[in-house]
């Protein structure tokens with residue numbers, strides 16, 4: 518009787534041990550693959566927002582047609598170098614945890630609820646055949662209802678017109694806030710204008726933009742049943758295109774072009 522209990526426990530223990538070994542080996546060996554998949558997923562979003570994604574071509578090759586650059590938020594100046602960091606490895610969200618590389622956003626200004634903003638951002642530039650800037654792709658992030666939404670906006674070479682928007686990570690509810698991924702809604706951003714009289718004017722409104730609205734180029738339809746997510750997206754546009762975000766960069770680029 519005793520022996521059979523010991524046997525049962527031993528077999529159960531052995532089964533547990535083997536299973537845990539299998540699971541941990543799988544987890545460790547798949548970690549690199551998962552990291553790679555996540556990176557590729559983000560790269561696809563960047564290629565999509567730049568409107569150059571071709572699913573039949575290699576992601577790495579297509580991504581090579583974009584220039585990755587650092588940007589100093591305090592001056593709006595594009596930098597080729599920053600602390601000897603490899604730009605492809607630089608994670609501007611991760612560095613916000615390092616107080617020497619990020620600045621606390623004063624609560625009164627933190628409309629996107631990001632808490633800390635990186636001192637140096639990371640942007641992507643798409644150039645035309647003449648090597649002039651065709652589009653700039655700018656990372657944005659901000660709080661929705663359930664968490665932070667992370668995405669990209671691409672801007673045309675007038676540095677005011679939206680070319681596209683994509684989110685690569687968020688926690689919003691499918692069918693409600695997650696409609697930020699709805700292709701029809703995303704395509705409604707194309708051609709919209711960010712600034713009016715040097716102020717951020719583009720907003721996600723509550724309800725639908727009237728077709729005869731003279732201010733329609735500054736308005737995006739609200740997501741129905743998701744007013745909080747819609748407001749979150751509006752706030753992140755206001756923050757990231759404001760004076761703490763990309764407004765200095767976009768002014769600099771406009772002077773240069």
Ligand SMILES: Cc1cc2nc3c(=O)[nH]c(=O)nc-3n(C[C@H](O)[C@H](O)[C@H](O)COP(=O)(O)O)c2cc1C
Pocket residue numbers: 662663688689690691693694695740741742743744745746747
């Ligand atoms: C389970 C559940 C999930 C929800 N998810 C979202 C969401 O992702 N985004 C959002 O703005 N509102 C979401 N809401 C609704 C909000 O609580 C709130 O009612 C809504 O934003 C108000 O929008 P409306 O004025 O368009 O109805 C959710 C509600 C429930 C019950």
